[in-house]
Amino acid sequence: MTAGIRTPTATSTQPATDPASGTAADRVADPVGRPGEAAPTTVGTVDTPGTGTVGTAGTPGGPPPARHLLSAADLDLAGAVHVLDTAERLAQAIAGREVPKLPTLRGRTVVNLFFEDSTRTRISFELAAKRLSADVINFSAKGSSVSKGESLKDTALTLQAMGADAVVCRHPSSGAPHRLARWVDGHVVNAGDGTHEHPTQALLDAFTLRRHLAPGVTGRSGLEDRTVVVVGDVLHSRVARSNVLLLSTLGARVVLVAPPTLLPRGFEHWPVEVTYDLDAAVRRADAVMMLRVQRERMEGAFFPTPREYTRHFGLDERRRALLPEHGVVLHPGPMNRGVEITPQVADGNGSVIVEQVANGVLVRMAVLYLLLTGGLDGAR
Amino acid sequence: MTEVPALLVTGARPYGEEPTDLLLAGGVIAATGPDAHRHPAADGARRLDATGLVALPGLVDLHTHLREPGREDAETVESGSRAAALGGYTAVFAMPNTDPVADTAGVVEQVYRLGRDAGLVDVQPIGAVTVGRRGERLAELGAMATSAARVRVFSDDGDCVADPLLMRRALEYVKAFDGVVAQHAEEPRLTVGAQLHEGEVSGRLGMTGWPAVAEEAIIARDCLLAAHVGSRLHVCHLSTAGSVGLVAAAKASGTRVTAEVTPHHLLLTDVRAEGYDPVFKVNPPLRTDADVDAVRAGLADGTIDVVATDHAPHAVQDKECEWDQARPGMLGLQTALSVVVATMVRTGLLDWRGVARVMSEAPARIGGLADHGRPLAEGEPATLVLVDPDAVWTVRGTELASRSTNTPFEGMELPGRVVHTVLRGWPTVVDGRIAAAAGVGV
Numbered sequence: 142m143t144a145g146i147r148t149p150t151a152t153s154t155q156p157a158t159d160p161a162s163g164t165a166a167d168r169v170a171d172p173v174g175r176p177g178e179a180a181p182t183t184v185g186t187v188d189t190p191g192t193g194t195v196g197t198a199g200t201p202g203g204p205p206p207a208r209h210l211l212s213a214a215d216l217d218l219a220g221a222v223h224v225l226d227t228a229e230r231l232a233q234a235i236a237g238r239e240v241p242k243l244p245t246l247r248g249r250t251v252v253n254l255f256f257e258d259s260t261r262t263r264i265s266f267e268l269a270a271k272r273l274s275a276d277v278i279n280f281s282a283k284g285s286s287v288s289k290g291e292s293l294k295d296t297a298l299t300l301q302a303m304g305a306d307a308v309v310c311r312h313p314s315s316g317a318p319h320r321l322a323r324w325v326d327g328h329v330v331n332a333g334d335g336t337h338e339h340p341t342q343a344l345l346d347a348f349t350l351r352r353h354l355a356p357g358v359t360g361r362s363g364l365e366d367r368t369v370v371v372v373g374d375v376l377h378s379r380v381a382r383s384n385v386l387l388l389s390t391l392g393a394r395v396v397l398v399a400p401p402t403l404l405p406r407g408f409e410h411w412p413v414e415v416t417y418d419l420d421a422a423v424r425r426a427d428a429v430m431m432l433r434v435q436r437e438r439m440e441g442a443f444f445p446t447p448r449e450y451t452r453h454f455g456l457d458e459r460r461r462a463l464l465p466e467h468g469v470v471l472h473p474g475p476m477n478r479g480v481e482i483t484p485q486v487a488d489g490n491g492s493v494i495v496e497q498v499a500n501g502v503l504v505r506m507a508v509l510y511l512l513l514t515g516g517l518d519g520a521r
Numbered sequence: 522m523t524e525v526p527a528l529l530v531t532g533a534r535p536y537g538e539e540p541t542d543l544l545l546a547g548g549v550i551a552a553t554g555p556d557a558h559r560h561p562a563a564d565g566a567r568r569l570d571a572t573g574l575v576a577l578p579g580l581v582d583l584h585t586h587l588r589e590p591g592r593e594d595a596e597t598v599e600s601g602s603r604a605a606a607l608g609g610y611t612a613v614f615a616m617p618n619t620d621p622v623a624d625t626a627g628v629v630e631q632v633y634r635l636g637r638d639a640g641l642v643d644v645q646p647i648g649a650v651t652v653g654r655r656g657e658r659l660a661e662l663g664a665m666a667t668s669a670a671r672v673r674v675f676s677d678d679g680d681c682v683a684d685p686l687l688m689r690r691a692l693e694y695v696k697a698f699d700g701v702v703a704q705h706a707e708e709p710r711l712t713v714g715a716q717l718h719e720g721e722v723s724g725r726l727g728m729t730g731w732p733a734v735a736e737e738a739i740i741a742r743d744c745l746l747a748a749h750v751g752s753r754l755h756v757c758h759l760s761t762a763g764s765v766g767l768v769a770a771a772k773a774s775g776t777r778v779t780a781e782v783t784p785h786h787l788l789l790t791d792v793r794a795e796g797y798d799p800v801f802k803v804n805p806p807l808r809t810d811a812d813v814d815a816v817r818a819g820l821a822d823g824t825i826d827v828v829a830t831d832h833a834p835h836a837v838q839d840k841e842c843e844w845d846q847a848r849p850g851m852l853g854l855q856t857a858l859s860v861v862v863a864t865m866v867r868t869g870l871l872d873w874r875g876v877a878r879v880m881s882e883a884p885a886r887i888g889g890l891a892d893h894g895r896p897l898a899e900g901e902p903a904t905l906v907l908v909d910p911d912a913v914w915t916v917r918g919t920e921l922a923s924r925s926t927n928t929p930f931e932g933m934e935l936p937g938r939v940v941h942t943v944l945r946g947w948p949t950v951v952d953g954r955i956a957a958a959a960g961v962g963v
Contacts, residue, residue: 294841314843315716315727316797335845337727382727405724406732 209322209329210508213340213386218362221390225348226359228500228507235272246275249513252305254296254321255332256282256312261474261498262332266309266341269505275513278305293317297324307513310334328512330505336377341508342473343383345501347391349493350428352500353469365392370422372398372454373432373481374443376405380473381432385411398422400454402443419454423463430471431456431481447480457483461491469493525903525946527551527562532572533907535897537873543576545903548945553899569948574907574940577877579611580858581884581893583703583781584678584757584829586850587613587644589635590628591620596834596924598635598644601854603922604832605642606949608854609906609939612643612885612893613832617654618679624649624660626668633670641949645890648672650682650691650702659691666698673889676703678757679804681739683709688743692752701753701779701887704743706764707805711735716845718791718806726794728844731806733761740764744771744778755887756780758831760805762815769824779887781829782816784853784860785929789813793929799840799847800927803833806849821870826883830857834925852928855921858908860930862937866910873910892945903946912938922955 209215216224235241251270253263263279270277280300293312300308307328310318315335322329333339347364355363369388375381375397388395389412396414397404408415416422423429434450444450451457456470464470470482470492478484487494527546534540543550544557544566552560582605588596598615605613615632617623623632629646636644648665652658654677665672675695682688682704691702712735717723719730740756744767747754756768759780768780785803790810793801801807819825833850840847861880865871871879877894885894895901916933918926942950949956 292838292842312843314845317843319797320843335727336729376724379727382725406719406730407721407724410721410725 208512209318209331210340210512211318211322211329211331212338213343213383213390215340216387216390218390218392221344221347221387222360222362224344224504224507224511225351227511228344228348228503229359231506231510232503242272242274244274245510246270246273246513249275249306250304251275251277251307251309251509252300252327253277253279253281253332254300254308254310255280256310256317257333259311259333262311262501265498265501266330266332266505266509268502270509272502273506273510275306275509293320294324297321301325301327307509330508330512333379335379337379338383338386339379339473340383340387341501341505342380343387344508345497345504346380346384346430346471346473347387348500348504349471349497350393350469352496353493354427354467362391362393364388366394367427368394368396368425369428369430370396370398370419370426371430371432372419372422372456374403374434374438375399375408375432376403376443377435377438378432384430385413389413396422396426398454400444400450403438417453420460420463423456423460424465426464426468428469428471429456429464430473431476433473433475434477434481451480455481455483456486458485458489461486461489464491471497474498527566528569528903528943528946528948529557529563529566530569530571530576530907530941530943532570533574533576535576536877537575537910540572543897543903543905545943545946548903550897550899550901550903556899569907569941569951571907571941573909573911575873575910576897577609577873577906577908578881578894578897579904579906579942579944580609580880581888581890582610582613582830582832582854582857583674583755583827583884583888584783585613585615585832585854586618586834587615587632588834589619590631592836594924595836595839598632599639600922600924601832601834602636602639602641602644603955604852604854606942606944606955607922607939607953608856609858609908609942609950610642610854611904611906611942611944611949612645612890613854614645614647614674614884614888616676616678617647617649618677622649622654623647624652624654624665626661626664626670629665629670629672630668633668641955642944643890643893645674645888646670646672647674647676647678647703650675650677651687654680656680656682656684656687659687659694662691662694662700663697666695666700673698673700674703674755674887675700676705676757678703678705681705681707681709683739685742685746689746689750692747692754693750696750696752699753699889701755703755703757704739705757706736706739706743706759708735708738711738715806717794717802718808720791720809722791722794726797728794731804733763733808733812736761736805737763737767740767744768744776747771747778748774748776752777754778758783758786758805758829759816759819759825760786760808760812762812765815765819765824769819772824779826779883780819780824781827781884782820782825783829783831784857784864785831785851786816787813787820787828787864788860789929794844797844799842799844800851800929800931802844802847802849803831803851803929804849817864817868817870820865820879821875826879827887828857828861828879829884830854832923833927834923835927836925840927850927852918852921852923852925854923856916856928856930856935858939859914859935859937862910863935867936903943905943906939907941907943909938909940910936912936914938
């Protein structure tokens with residue numbers, strides 16, 4: 142496969158048991174994604190099993206441009222840095238304008254395909270697309286043919302027929318954007334799939350972290366050897382999965398803190414440390430990322446009571462005070478104030494939660510821009 | 522029985538051993554070797570060239586979903602029978618999770634009759650253990666046993682008989698007619714919302730895991746129950762290394778337990794779920810390489826008695842969707858023998874006698890089919906399959922006889938090809954094509 146692709150799990154999966162199994166052939170074997178390659182010359186080339194649309198080996202003159210952003214693992218170091226740098230450049234370009242809008246994607250159509258309510262993510266993508274002058278169509282499951290039983294495939298083919306250049310997909314089923322990518326020619330951006338991933342959230346988190354922990358840095362990660370503590374329901378969190386992948390790609394150290402019931406099996410294969418002691422983790426953190434606790438987890442016997450959860454895994458002012466001076470607090474939102482985070486911490490010193498929202502628009506602009514303008518070449 | 526035209530099979534290698542000729546007449550193997558040519562029926566007998574082909578007793582599948590009645594868009598008894606015959610089978614056991622459920626004498630007799638009408642394999646219905654497979658009260662097991670379908674195997678497959686008291690009663694009750702309960706071992710509380718094997722892959726793909734312990738806990742419990750009441754237990758589609766150990770221990774202590782493994786659990790692992798193509802969604806789920814190694818070893822050493830397909834056709838729309846919306850299950854009838862050749866024969870774990878044991882003799886014995894799984898010897902039923910052991914073929918779902926195409930082996934090159942299938946002297950498959958209905962029920 143090509144340089145932009147990174148398959149962090151290839152080394153942890155098992156070898157094929159026999160030639161007939163074909164599993165070896167299935168596996169995309171590019172363990173490192175050539176991070177040493179000179180300049181940030183590629184937005185991560187995307188190729189997931191199943192889509193298989195790009196990424197044929199050894200394309201002369203470098204990797205083909207990205208087609209989709211389905212997983213944070215689709216970005217190698219150079220690709221991730223390039224997205225962050227592009228977001229910075231877009232921020233500057235917009236800052237100098239009376240009307241905060243660039244003509245870049247004029248005439249292109251971006252469809253927000255939301256099978257799940259998420260007003261904030263939809264609005265963020267909508268704003269991102271509009272600031273690039275794209276036409277935006279919001280297609281939400283409620284009040285549409287989807288709620289009448291139309292299949293994902295039919296929805297995809299409909300959008301295809303209407304000429305969508307990019308489809309931003311939010312879906313309650315893990316892997317739905319991967320399926321969608323098989324049925325549409327346009328670029329698919331995963332805007333959160335089930336309990337799997339939310340790659341643009343990880344990008345906006347990394348962007349926010351870089352601005353605070355490595356201000357002014359471009360051309361490289363800036364998060365090398367920084368420690369980011371991710372706290373809460375890792376098992377069900379697409380934000381956590383994408384952040385683990387992206388932050389480790391960017392060279393940061395990720396520490397997961399969660400009750401054992403909310404850690405997925407197999408996390409020992411992840412590039413993370415795990416601890417149950419939040420106080421100790423916070424003391425050595427450069428950033429703490431609090432995950433939302435879903436109400437259904439509170440009723441699903443994952444922990445005895447919300448109160449006990451808060452006591453062990455919530456961020457209050459006492460714990461906040463353990464964070465080093467330069468440390469920042471993140472939350473992907475929406476927050477359960479008083480459960481995983483107190484209002485004082487959410488609104489207090491070191492909280493960058495509101496910035497995350499603003500940065501989300503910039504990062505999504507960068508992703509749409511790079512995907513729709515042929516990745517790299519257009520960004521130069 | 523109507524008169525079966527005599528058939529002279531030449532050059533076949535029974536169990537892969539020395540080549541010989543077989544004269545099939547009157548529904549039985551009338552003579553073998555040089556005697557086959559001297560037999561009175563040899564004159565004018567149709568000849569079937571089997572030079573170089575391995576002869577095995579006709580295969581018996583203890584675990585097939587034929588979907589009729591109810592989901593004739595996915596499979597019918599007729600289409601499933603064609604797939605079975607082409608896969609080398611001469612008998613299949615039809616699981617009762619149809620609509621309506623095969624939980625009464627009426628429904629099992631309907632399936633039985635449809636099988637006879639199709640006339641390509643013996644279709645032996647399995648009866649549901651509980652009414653509607655709801656796990657609440659016993660279905661009329663005795664009525665199904667004494668029906669024309671003569672049901673001996675009972676299963677709520679697709680769902681587990683989770684209530685321990687109900688399972689105990691079922692095990693006890695079927696003793697009266699030497700029945701066996703075939704358990705779908707899945708502790709339902711441990712698998713709420715489960716999508717694939719709980720492990721590294723499920724954690725990474727963000728899908729609810731189906732833990733090995735959910736299978737193993739039920740197998741352990743059921744082995745203890747079967748020992749306690751002295752009944753026969755059959756474990757469906759055993760899939761984990763831990764389960765192999767539990768069954769081995771139960772057998773060692775004298776418990777009357779048998780177990781099956783599916784071809785897909787002999788070959789595929791959970792990494793197939795990467796890409797989220799639901800063709801790889803199955804229940805129990807694909808496991809890990811360690812589990813694959815364990816079930817192969819268990820099959821080789823006899824801990825696992827049977828390879829059963831769990832052939833589970835699904836309509837396109839039930840697979841061409843999101844993973845968690847898709848129905849679990851995969852096609853198996855036409856690929857089972859080839860997968861066994863690839864995973865067990867080519868690896869040296871089983872010889873052809875072993876293949877006959879796990880794909881014909883043992884399933885026939887467990888399911889109580891006296892005319893199947895018999896030795897290839899004079900006087901025995903002329904029910905056999907002839908296999909080209911060296912042929913390699915590429916699996917294409919659209920080329921399979923099933924009404925569905927959900928094969929997990931799509932595009933794979935597999936060794937071993939069924940050339941001829943013969944049921945009681947009637948060739949049902951000749952040169953890899955359906956020959957004619959065999960007049961099964963006549």
